[in-house]
Structure formats: structure tokens, C-alpha cells
Amino acid sequence: MPNTKFRFALYLCLVALISILSATAQAPVQLTIDAAHPGVTINRNIFGQFAENLGHGLYEGIWVGPDSKIPNTRGIRNDVVTALRALNVPNVRWPGGCFADEYHWRKGIGSADKRPATLNSTWGNVIDTNAFGTDEFMDFLNQIGSEAYVSANVGSGTPQEAAEWLEYLTAAAPTALAKERAANGHPEPYKVGFLGIGNESWSCGGAMTADYYLSQLKIYSHFVRNMNPAQQGKDEMFKIAVGPGFPETEWTEAIMKAWQHHDWSWDFNGLSLHWYTVPTGWPPSMSSTTFGVDDYAKTLKSTLFMDEFLRKQEAVMNKYDPQKKVALVVDEWGAWLAPLPGTNPHFLIQQNSLRDAILATLNLNIFARHADRVRMANIAQMINVLQSMILTDKEKMVLTPTYYVYKMYVPFQDATFVPITFDAGTYTQGSVTLPRLDAIAAKDKSGKLWLEVTNIDPQHSAEIAIDLTGSAAKSAHGETLTAPAVDSINTFDTPHTIMPKPIAATIEDGKLTLKLEPKSVTVVLLEPE
Numbered sequence: 001m002p003n004t005k006f007r008f009a010l011y012l013c014l015v016a017l018i019s020i021l022s023a024t025a026q027a028p029v030q031l032t033i034d035a036a037h038p039g040v041t042i043n044r045n046i047f048g049q050f051a052e053n054l055g056h057g058l059y060e061g062i063w064v065g066p067d068s069k070i071p072n073t074r075g076i077r078n079d080v081v082t083a084l085r086a087l088n089v090p091n092v093r094w095p096g097g098c099f100a101d102e103y104h105w106r107k108g109i110g111s112a113d114k115r116p117a118t119l120n121s122t123w124g125n126v127i128d129t130n131a132f133g134t135d136e137f138m139d140f141l142n143q144i145g146s147e148a149y150v151s152a153n154v155g156s157g158t159p160q161e162a163a164e165w166l167e168y169l170t171a172a173a174p175t176a177l178a179k180e181r182a183a184n185g186h187p188e189p190y191k192v193g194f195l196g197i198g199n200e201s202w203s204c205g206g207a208m209t210a211d212y213y214l215s216q217l218k219i220y221s222h223f224v225r226n227m228n229p230a231q232q233g234k235d236e237m238f239k240i241a242v243g244p245g246f247p248e249t250e251w252t253e254a255i256m257k258a259w260q261h262h263d264w265s266w267d268f269n270g271l272s273l274h275w276y277t278v279p280t281g282w283p284p285s286m287s288s289t290t291f292g293v294d295d296y297a298k299t300l301k302s303t304l305f306m307d308e309f310l311r312k313q314e315a316v317m318n319k320y321d322p323q324k325k326v327a328l329v330v331d332e333w334g335a336w337l338a339p340l341p342g343t344n345p346h347f348l349i350q351q352n353s354l355r356d357a358i359l360a361t362l363n364l365n366i367f368a369r370h371a372d373r374v375r376m377a378n379i380a381q382m383i384n385v386l387q388s389m390i391l392t393d394k395e396k397m398v399l400t401p402t403y404y405v406y407k408m409y410v411p412f413q414d415a416t417f418v419p420i421t422f423d424a425g426t427y428t429q430g431s432v433t434l435p436r437l438d439a440i441a442a443k444d445k446s447g448k449l450w451l452e453v454t455n456i457d458p459q460h461s462a463e464i465a466i467d468l469t470g471s472a473a474k475s476a477h478g479e480t481l482t483a484p485a486v487d488s489i490n491t492f493d494t495p496h497t498i499m500p501k502p503i504a505a506t507i508e509d510g511k512l513t514l515k516l517e518p519k520s521v522t523v524v525l526l527e528p529e
């Protein structure tokens with residue numbers, strides 16, 4: 001009997017040992033950095049944000065009003081501004097989304113008590129006080145240090161209305177609209193970096209055919225002018241046409257074919273593309289808080305479709321625009337999951353877990369690899385809506401795992417893509433097989449070399465060995481983001497569950513070795529000693 005017990009104990013020890021070994025003993029992945037052959041610039045605008053008038057995205061998330069007890073500057077919450085400043089947000093898209101095609105800008109200017117209450121019929125028929133309008137949006141951008149991406153109403157507005165909006169925003173000459181802007185507190189013309197001409201015009205933006213939309217696009221792109229003298233010529237406003245939200249390419253074909261033959265009277269600089277990760281299909285039903293490794297793998301598999309989607313659209317664009325003059329602008333992307341139980345389903349409120357952080361890195365890395373065509377992207381959405389950076393509840397605020405990814409990626413803004421080679425291996429969960437690792441490298445403007453590596457595998461750590469032969473890099477240090485479980489989240493009560501922590505590499509025999517925790521995102525600076 002004691003013998004049987006002993007054998008059983010031995011057996012258990014062996015099982016434990018084997019699982020420990022299999023969790024750690026994979027051979028290091030060899031990664032080579034080809035710093036001698038840099039690629040294109042990773043445009044900082046791919047780290048753009050999207051703030052639609054939807055749920056608590058603007059109201060409560062940004063705008064609390066000047067009389068609020070929540071600390072604010074001219075009605076805009078200070079905690080949110082401080083958090084966003086750290087992300088170096090390049091641009092913010094506003095006021096929609098679907099909402100843009102029912103927004104009438106004149107209702108949102110002038111003294112607050114004279115602004116009409118309207119209904120937000122796109123998102124839940126809630127009352128909109130119009131307290132957060134054009135001047136408040138521009139003030140918010142000024143506070144966070146970002147640029148305006150304004151979406152014009154093509155669906156229920158007119159070219160005249162949009163043209164007058166741009167005149168109000170950008171005219172320097174003392175026109176009636178410029179004087180009205182001055183009377184509302186801003187004599188100087190605003191800078192509007194980006195203009196969206198409609199939103200999803202094939203659906204919520206007016207259910208238009210491609211040909212009908214094209215006729216609108218030609219009119220709006222001609223008449224909706226930016227009058228800011230500082231934005232003529234070199235720094236001119238970037239006009240974005242509506243692109244697809246589906247993998248089929250007919251829409252892109254029609255728009256790009258017309259563009260190829262455009263004349264002086266109309267033009268655009270970017271074609272938008274919308275693609276959400278909806279792992280269970282529409283309507284979104286995947287929980288944002290309670291899930292395991294199966295749903296984790298399924299979600300990440302679904303998000304990786306972004307690469308194929310981009311390739312399909314790019315093939316059409318390359319046909320009509322081989323010089324890549326027109327940018328692909330992924331101005332809506334991210335995880336669209338089930339609304340949090342007990343919340344208004346029209347407000348699209350979801351939690352944000354470690355899974356979202358990993359999903360964000362996979363997409364940002366895809367954009368970086370497509371940087372010659374993808375020169376702008378806007379995650380949906382910035383605060384309290386879908387895959388957000390920030391969640392708020394009255395005076396409370398919490399930074400999400402996705403926020404920390406954006407913070408870790410700041411060095412990649414406007415950095416030069418550097419090719420790397422490595423064997424990603426595979427990670428299999430049930431019927432889903434994914435690459436085990438993902439990575440990008442880039443040189444920032446000061447010449448520093450940055451590396452990002454995502455270990456997708458939630459069970460096994462990984463080791464990366466970087467050959468330093470011929471490289472000036474002699475050490476590496478940076479930050480890593482992980483958490484106890486794939487569904488770990490930051491809450492108002494436990495806001496620090498997922499936060500970046502320092503990581504350093506070791507050097508042996510001319511190789512720099514990085515140990516990556518399971519399900520982690522790591523960004524390191526490779527430095528000469």
C-alpha cells in the first residue's frame with residue numbers, strides 16, 4: 001500500500017514537472033531586425049480616436065458642464081484631459097458615426113441657454129442639450145493637444161450647411177460667420193485637419209448606392225472649403241470619402257475608378273474603411289467581462305481578419321491609384337461586444353479586458369505593416385463606448401487596458417517601420433489556431449529603435465532572442481502589460497489590475513533575450529550602451 005501511495009505521489013510530481021517544463025522550456029524564438037532597410041513612416045494618425053455623440057461618450061465622458069462638482073475647465077473634465085494628453089492623441093473624429101448624418105451644427109453654437117434640446121434619434125432617442133457643440137469640441141481638442149476630424153452631414157444635411165460649418169470654423173476674413181465665431185469666444189480661425197464627407201453612406205448615412213454617393217461626394221468635396229489661410233497648400237485639409245464596411249469590393253471599385261478620372265473640380269485624399277471585431281456575429285453577444293480562453297482565441301482569430309480585409313481593398317486601390325496618393329483610413333475599428341448587463345443597449349457600454357489590449361496591438365501592428373496605404377485609423381470609441389480608452393462613472397474614472405496599449409505605443413507615432421523576421425509559431429485553442437507571437441519594430445525620429453512583441457498564448461511564456469550582430473543595440477528595457485487572466489479588467493474599485501510594469505532584457509553571447517509572460521504586450525527600447 002505505501003508503495004502504491006509513493007508511486008502515485010511520484011506520478012503527480014512528474015505531471016507537475018512536465019507541465020512546468022512545457023510552460024517554459026520552448027526554445028527561444030530567434031528574431032532578426034533589419035535596421036539597414038527601413039520601410040515607410042507609421043503615420044501617427046493611425047493612433048486616432050473617435051468620439052461620437054453616443055451614450056456617455058461625450059456627455060459625462062468629456063462634458064460635465066462648467067457648474068459641475070467634477071473638476072473641469074470650461075465644462076470639460078480635467079481628469080480625462082490629463083489622461084488623454086499622455087496618449088499624444090493625433091486626431092479625434094466627431095460628431096459621428098451614424099450620428100453625424102443627423103447633426104445640424106447651428107444647434108450647438110452660441111450661449112448654452114439658447115441652444116435647442118433635440119433628440120438623439122440615432123442612439124436611444126435621448127435628449128441632447130447640444131451643450132457640447134463645435135466650440136466645445138475645439139476647446140477639448142486644444143486641451144488635449146489634438147487635431148479635428150470633423151464628419152459632415154451628407155445624409156440629412158445640405159452642401160450649404162456643411163460649407164457654412166467649415167466657414168464658421170475656418171474663415172479668417174471678417175465674414176458674418178467668422179464674426180459669429182468671434183462673438184462665441186474664438187476670433188482666430190480654427191484648424192480643421194480632416195473632413196469626413198458622410199459616414200457609412202451605404203447604410204445609416206442615407207442607404208445610398210455608390211453612384212448616388214459619388215454625386216454627393218463630388219459636390220461636397222468642391223464646395224465644403226477650408227478657409228483658414230494657414231491651411232492652404234502644404235497643410236491643407238485632408239478630405240475623406242466614405243469607403244466600405246464589408247469585405248466585398250464593389251463600393252471601393254466604384255469610388256476609386258471615378259477618382260482615377262477626377263478633374264480639378266473634385267478630389268479626396270482618403271477612403272474610409274470600417275471593420276469591427278464581432279466574434280459571434282451581429283448582434284454582438286460576446287461578453288466583455290466573463291469569458292475563458294476559448295472565447296479569447298475566437299475573438300483574436302476574428303480580429304486578425306483585418307489584414308485580409310485591408311489586402312482586398314488595397315488591391316482595388318492599387319489598380320486605380322498605384323502611386324498610393326489616396327490613403328486608406330480605418331476610421332472605425334475595435335471590439336464590439338455585448339452591452340454590459342443593466343445598461344442602455346443603445347449606449348454601447350462594454351468593459352475592457354486584457355483581451356482587448358491584445359486585440360488592439362494586433363490591429364495596430366497590422367496597420368503598421370500596411371503603413372504605405374493605411375495612414376490613419378480611429379479606434380471606436382474614446383470614452384465609455386465600445387473599446388474605449390477610459391470609463392467614467394460620475395466623478396470616477398478608470399483607464400482601460402487598451403489605454404495602456406496606446407500609451408506604450410506612443411514611440412511608434414511617426415516612427416519608421418523596420419522589417420523584422422521571426423518564426424511566430426502557433427498557439428492552438430480547441431479548433432482555433434493563431435500565431436503564437438506578433439511583433440513590429442520601428443525607428444523613432446531621434447533614431448531610437450523600438451520593438452513591440454505580443455505573446456498571444458495565454459498559457460505559455462516565450463523567449464525572444466535578438467541577434468545583435470551588426471547592430472548598435474546593446475541593451476533593452478521597456479514595459480510589459482499582462483494580467484492574471486484573459487478576462488482581467490480594471491474597475492473603479494480596482495483600477496490597477498492591468499498596468500504596464502518595467503521589463504529588461506538580458507544579454508548573453510551577443511544575443512539579447514527577452515522573456516515574455518503569457519498573454520502579454522511588451523514594448524522595449526533597444527539602446528546602444
Ligand code: AHR
Pocket residue numbers: 052096097098099199200332380381386
Ligand atoms: O461606432 C458605432 C457606430 O458603428 C457608428 O456610429 C457607425 O458609423 C458604425 O456602424
